[in-house]
Amino acid sequence: MTEPSYLTAVRESYDTVAAAYTERVPDPRELDPLSRAMLGAFAELMQGGGGRGPVADLGCGPGKVTAYLAGLGVPAFGVDVSPRMVEVAREAYPELRFLVGSMTALELEDGGLEGILAYYSTHHTPPELLPTVFAEFHRTLAPGGRLFMAGYVGDGERLRPDTAYGGHPVSFTSYLQPADQLAELLEQAGLVVTARLVQAPGGGAKRTVASFLAQKPDAGS
Template structure:
């Protein structure tokens, strides 16, 4: 499918840095931090206990977190905008499914998914596009299905970077919203927020990380 110019730029950038990203951010020596393991474990338990359908890991990159969820017993597949990222994910985890595509148009029917994971993957979207993307997550989730969204937060910040992981020439735009603004947008989309976490910045990082565990109500209408 044809992508808007800003999403096409994101795709090209991640294609360019995919190998360095896989090695430095999701390499074997890079462990998930304890809080990430805790929230992913809670999400996995909710999805598997409900048995409402598979989970989609949107913006999955090279598939490390997709594989982690699979190891927790979650029927899961990955989706990423970057064909190169998906190529690396398929090579590293051939037992799992990985699709190329945007999170704004998931290859899932209405109410087909038991869970949606957006793990550090929505920050490249301009804030005005988030309502539609959150609505797409809601559409694809089964009633009672869960969304886990983890992202860096800030004060309506917009950052443009010219170089990506490993020093490759790759422009990146990222946006940091306040956590209360993200919560508001999720609720407006139709989600019920069941839990929130706020993690202090890692050493050398400038922005805290917020996590949102949200549920699609049993009577929610799709948007």
Template sequence: MTETPSYLTTTAEAYDAVAVLYAELFHDALDRQPLDRAALAPFAELVRTGGAGTLVAEVGCGPGHMTAHLRDLGLDAFGIDLSPVMIKLAREAYPDLRFEVGSMDATDLADGELGGILSWYSIIHTPPQELPPYFAEFHRVLAPGGYLLLGFFDSEGGPVMEFDHKVTLAYRWPIDGLAELAREAGFVEVGRMLREPQEDERQFRQGRLLMRKQ
């Protein structure tokens, strides 16, 4: 049996420990972030009209508020997260949605099962050298023409930067570097967005990348 990488165990345990507070802080986060809603809306529209199906996984779903937003945008959305406590909270908050404990680099999904994947700050805790298998898994489970939307902290022109996230160790990425990793995995870029942090957010520029499986 393959041993679970230590960074995954550390990340799951760290989010278990703060899950209740995290859910309280972020349950209405999108209400205060019009640019984030503006990034999610075209993703949802492209998935709905793209012909690859409307089944969408939010990988690293946390307490489920983003998964619920995708449902409200007309998608058949479900969530996956490493943290059992986060999944418990998500199921309690949104009993009409499906949530599963799991790792986004090794899902139980069939090849080409999904029309879309949302990875909203879920790759930030992955060591850079471990990230290519995640893109390979995203590519495997997406149908041809399916869409991938990434949310992350931008390194503002610099290289990948390690930083002390409030929950556990994390990384800031150059937007071009993430786009290149996705291209190497078989994705083409559809669009990108960079926005400045709001007053109540960590003071890093934030990036969004929208990709399509070839």
């Protein structure tokens, strides 16, 4: 099967910038208070889970957030489309598991995950393919499993930088969708949005950020 062109662009771009990205992306402990609080809330929910499976950090990059969750007692592992990012994560955190994979077709069993983290990792997906990604979230979560998704939002802007992370060439596109639209797509995929936080630009963030907690309903609900 031919790989979608946007995935090729994302893979090649992040392979190129992996080292520079790792240097520039902050440790989760250095995030703003609200971002840390949301990550902490997700970790607490996962700590009290029903033992239905591990937690997948999808689009894990160099593994910093995966390791942060693991340090909070969450059985986390990472998945990223960039082989070089996965190499960096494995080198930095050899005690954790990191896999190469795409959110559009996860090589994970149905209902095998207690939780999913999609942290600033869905914005390179063309809007028309977001339902496919969210359907994969629903498929791989166990009944009662939870999703935490966060990232930049907007009014449908498409950002196509030529360089990033210190001037390295990139070819990806970022799609900034409205928070309401993302919430609606999650609901359409069968995930119940239980909390939403929208942060205005400030505190180091140049754009509006939206965070979502969602849950796959229990089988009997």
